[in-house]
Amino acid sequence: MKKFGMKQKLSGLVSAACLLVVGLCVNNPVLAESVPWDETTKELGQTGELPAGRLSKRALQALSDTGKGLFSAQFTPADGAGRPNATQAIIPTKTKRPRQHTLLRTAGPDATACSSCHNQPVLGGASDFVTNVFVSEGFTQADFDSVDPQFSNERGSNHLMGSGLVELLAREMSRDLADIRAKALRTARATEQSVRLPLLTKAVSFGYITAHADGLIDLSEVDGVDADLTVRPFSQKGVMTSLRQFTVNAMNHHHGMQADERFGMAVTGTDDFDGDGYFNELSPGDISALVAWQATLEPPVVETPENSDWIAAAQRGKEAMGAYGCLECHRSTLPLDSLDFYDPGPLDVVGTLSINDVEEAAIYDLSLLHWAASLERNDSGQVLVPLFGDLKRHQMSDRQNNALANEQLSQRFVDRTRFMTAELWGVGSTAPYGHRNDFLTLKSIVLAHGGDAKAARNAFAEADEKAQLDVVAFLKTLVIAP
């Protein structure tokens, strides 16, 4: 058992005390010994201790299996599902009045299971328009019951395949950017002159940073990343730091399952913040299991079609994407130094368990996984992650091309028309497309691009139909393995 502070100690005390009085509780049928047919999720609480250290292949598999069970489980009120007195907000927020519905399609909770949406073509995949979610901050007008865009941003469900690799890339990029900032500051202080450095990591440019001798920094030339230079790789906007943070958020938003590390006693002063009568709904161990399963999901692959014409078309399409400039943002690969996935991770802040909160973080060695051997490496030994993305936010619309400017709310300081470059791996398996999941063809989503992608979009638009179809042929090879 690795340490997680007062919270767990208190749980231990409470557990012990509960044992003392269990005789007083036996009349309650819910407390009776668990039976196979009771309406609870068996995997909850199964990860009793927070994993620590480098996990063996077997231990990682076991943890992932538990996470898979949690991901697939249809949570019930007996698990603590529902949040009558809490909103979907990422900061614990009370509703103004108890909710009338356990499930609500708009403000949530809107699903009983993660797998209700993330299931195409496999568990952990994406989904169709019908499962779109409605993203609002959940502070004011948290109980909205309209899909009107003035209340929320409507978003499709992304697939999660290869997300462990994505988070590792983001961590390394964030580390690089922080190092550049530190170097600029050191040099500026040493020379007593302002220092301007390019924010370049993995050949992706995030603009420039200028450090002054007094320790102040000028961020006016920073592009595509937050002011704290943390690359947040998850969500359509690129505003979620980690799988762990996203999981904690999503479990509350979609299921009303509240994680102790965000909603527990140490933060809110109560073990039942959502007021559903169930305490300690998700332990840090439960969250770790969910993270482990997601982080170890096999990444999408480039499929070689059986049809030779398709092979040729896909090759031409890939080359054309390079020529059009698509691959400036949809980078075919990004190099990754290490496959050690630390959980809790290094970049989360209080509210999501981080590496600073535990004595020893767990290490999920992704190289142990069966799919790892198939990843290409470069001459430096770096893994080449074929994500077709750059983990950078871009302006996605302009006056002529504003189809993607269809949101009215900014999200977490990100303007409404700026989005993270969609990673194209798996795009061949995850129709429909776009952040609202409402572009039915690949061609239509390419033509919807604007803003930073205007030149590439125009090049594609000006190509003849056959050349456009070549691009589609290539994109269709980027699939999630069944």
Next chain:
Amino acid sequence: MRFRTPSCASLCASVVTASLVWACSGSVLSNAYADNTKTLASLVVPRFVEEAGAAGIEHAYTGSWEFFVGGGGAAFDCNQDRMPDVFLAGGESPAQLFVNTSTPTGSLTFKAVDLGLSVRDVRSVVGAYALHLDSDPYLDLVVLRVGRNLLLKGDGQCGFTKANRRFDFNGGRDWTTGFSATWQTGANYPTLAFGNYIDNSAPGSPWGTCHDNLLVRSSNGDSSATPQYNATTLLSPGYCSLSLLFTDWNNTGETALRITNDRQYYRGGQEQLWRIPEDGKPPRLYGKSDGWKNLTIWGMGIAEADLDSDGYPEYALSSMGDNMLQQLDPEAEEDQPLYRDIAFEQGTTAHRPYEGDDSKPSTGWHTEFADFNNDARVDLFIAKGNVSSMSDFAAVDPDNLLLQHPDGGFVETGADARINLPTQGRGALVSDFNRDGQLDLMVINREAPVSVFRNLGVSETWGSRPMGNWLAIELKQNNANTQAIGARVVVKTGNLTQSRTVAIGGGHAGGANDFLHLGLGVAERATVRVRWPDGSWSHPYRVFANHHVVLARESESAVYWYPNQ
């Protein structure tokens, strides 16, 4: 462990609480804080480690009767590195200046430097506050003394020169124990308020012989010229004040001066609130006809915070046994300073020591609101200590750390936080000395070494971990009042709004002039708006948690600052 029904969960929780209370009954149930056990479990208590020796701070506040009070200091940046240095009053011992050499996020280290003042000037010092007295960009010091007060002009490299003559400041001969400063509308230089204690030379002293307090302005308002602090206004009657604070009590932006007074020595006195008109008219005391209620306490220190974010500050007043927490009475009519004491209902009476067998009343001195555990709820620190040998009051009287609870109210955690030393605390400096985002604490003790408490965060068996997210804010505006003294900073995270007022004064004989520190709890972003001293509101600044930011009035965005690693 999950509980399947609320009824059983409640039962189990009750058993645990009962067990804890039973286990702690020997020490807890015997005092006023018996109910703490039920709430401590749900609080994040910071763990402090005392490291004055290792930090290189060797200093004590010493002296006979005239130095039973005082013992303050100033935390401020004297060398332009945005790390808080400290000036400490010494009473009969010399005052000292310590330059902060701490490694950011590491242990605290300071280096004593020569003030370059005469032996006479560095003695008899009671307290100090840092502020801009002239137009240069360097912080200066107002030094409170038994005898002539000093204005020290800073050179930006922790060098100071006595500037009484340069600034045409008399300094007086009084026993000065309190200070506050503000910039009135349009003024290029601050209005200074000096609080005086007992007139030792008056017949019958010390009883009933309180000095008047003073308001001092520069007669020269030209920002390009040297200020001349020779325009003095008596604030009479004085009732042996021990702390002053310019405050916007009625949320109008008008200047008022709150003074807490020591009933031990005045006759017919009370607490005071002065109107300080900006049109040059003489100051006027709020009286009974204005709604002001007579209150007599052993007033030692003042702190303000807008606990309920309604725009009207609450005031903590430290005293001997009867510490107050004043809230503007909801029934008060507009512009009526009618206050009710909410200390009991909020759990801030702190009227007896929270540990030990001494049930005599406590003696409170420096008091300050700050968020020590970064949970987005402001807490209350009170320095405690017997005056000297007053047998009617507790002899062993540890400092208080009253953490605000998620459900409201405050809970004593001084012992758990390990600041419960048997010292006679006086002044205190609350500042993040190592820029790790966690507020540290320096307590100036009478006849004992200064206590330097480094905030480690949450203590675990394997080390410590962070308590909550935070934000440190520096305001900046051009021309006069560059630090925007009097501004109100409003920070929004989710539905929570916190506010802080940038002020100089209060506490007991000193305080910090530093980044404003706010805990953000689990929020990783915040939106900040500033009501600048002239009353105009800024646009929203969007900032990320766990950073130091500079909000310049003319700037569209926050500018981030990083310590020298």
